[in-house]
Amino acid sequence: MAFFLETLIGGLMAGMLYSLVALGFVLIYKASGVFNFAQGAMVLFAALAMARFSEWIGAALGGDSLILANILAFLAAGVVMFIVAWVIERLVLRNLVNQEGATLLMATLGITYVLEGIGQTLFGSEIYKIDVGMPKDPVMMLESVFEGGILINKEDFYAALIAAVLVVLLTIFFQKTSTGRALRAVADDHQAALSIGIPLNRIWVIVWCVAGVVALVAGIIWGSKLGVQFSLATVAMRALPVVILGGLTSVPGAIIGGLIIGVGEKLSEVYIGPMVGGGIEIWFAYMLALVFLLFRPQGLFGEKIIDRV
């Protein structure tokens, strides 16, 4: 039982990390109808920027103030992500308005290559560390209930907490601020939003910016866990089932989907994996999402797809 609970909690926390990446997909799809395959590359790019800036700024400050260096690096990386968002909107999105979904998808794949190339040219292609002072030692919990207690990774716990805070902030931003309302209006209907005077292009920059900041947070958390390296870009592949499971248009869906996928992955790896030779995590997540899709083709919380002839 204790082992089961430990796996379950591990899965839930891994799930929160997936939802962080998935959030980026959902934000952009909601506001511009673009399925942004470049989200993984954005995570890598942001993490690279963060890692190198904190290294450079830390060196410039003399290396005694880790917190100050990290805050400055975070701001600098945020500025970099803003520039990325602005350039993407200017050069790509603006020219591809009203194209088919597949064409937009391919365009974001092109952006993926460009971002990977530029990121590694600017910031180097070795493995870097991000040290934001997250505690790494595991803690024991519920020792009074189970014998031996449950081992929980503190780092995962804080990461899940940060993810939760981010989601709450995003929800408030979307529901309560006027910019958030404009974003939702654009998501609903581009033309109607234009006709009541919402500047479409600025909204897109904002959305890609927000997605960039989400990518930055995801990059910092994933980067401090796994190290900043090229394979960080493949995190997006792990987050895709989360996105379709939760629904492409739903922020809460990304969270719930992440939790389901995280738990499903961990439980399957522990209980089914040994029977078939292990390593089933990645395709099991997709199969799980597929099973859900067979019952709800628009994902758990996606908007209902209505067909008219």
Add this chain to the structure above:
Amino acid sequence: MIYRENGQFKTSYGADQQIFPIAQDRYLVLAIIAFAFIGVPFLADEYYFRAILIPFLILSLAALGVNLLVGYCGQITLGAGAFMAIGAYAAYNFLIRVPHMPLLGALILGGLSAAGMGILFGIPSLRVRGLYLAVATLAAQFFADWAFLRIKWFTNDSSSGSVSVSNLQVFGFPVESPVEKYLFCLALLVVFGLLAKNLTRASIGRQWMAIRDMDVAAEVIGIRPMWAKLSAFAVSSFFVGVAGALWGFVHLGSWEPAAFSVDRSFQLLFMVIIGGMGSIVGSFFGAAFIVILPIFLSQILPALGGLVGVHVSTTVASHMELIIFGALIVFFLIVEPHGLARLWVTAKEKLRLWPFPH
């Protein structure tokens, strides 16, 4: 002036419905095929065969298959690499486990296995559509990656995980030297190209296109969506599977699952989108573009660097390649969202009026 159909009268339905109704087109295509069979083997050297021509032919075949599904039936797939892998490994197993299995038989059986799996993984398309389906097809990709890596039976218990074939022959002719491999692939591509073109002209292709344009409307006029979608998945996977078997047998010789990774799937989808969705000739353009561009960039970049006096190291060069490759793809999508095939059509229209445009 040259490209004009004046005076070409059609006296039968057959003549009216042929693939190339304009005589000039017909002769041009025949001339290209004849040149590919007779002229190219004398002109190209071994490097061209290995690095450009054979990959181009095989990937065109795969792109053709993907285009049938994505371009004609409208079902976006990101799992094409998986079906290449299934074709390759199935053909390999047929070749080594069945005594006296001819190469062509193994290729066809490999394609049929891929078609079977294609139907299986196409079933979600009956419920799920669009981008959701695209992500769902990734399930096939990751499942295949895993299966061919972990299940030792598929790789004949090879200790390194890679499999290899040798001593290929067709009807007693060896397929060993680059020229022989080239001719073998070319012959197959011509047959499959003709097959694909005719499929899209026949009732089945029209059903696919109806489903693509509006599946509810297609259902209302009496097209069975299940039959149309699953047949598209089957035929497409068959093409892709045969291409995968060729890629393993003829191009690589020995391979491991990484040869058919998700990057391959993206590459194939790029070919279809850049070449032109719903266009047979577009598949060839797309394949040529994607095969030649990286080679071209890797040749030209160090030279350009040398020209301006900068020494380009290999890592920087590979990053620059990525950047330029991605930027060019975005550029092409912006300039011509309908692909290179549309440029080709526009050029032909212009040529018909030339030199008197009014």
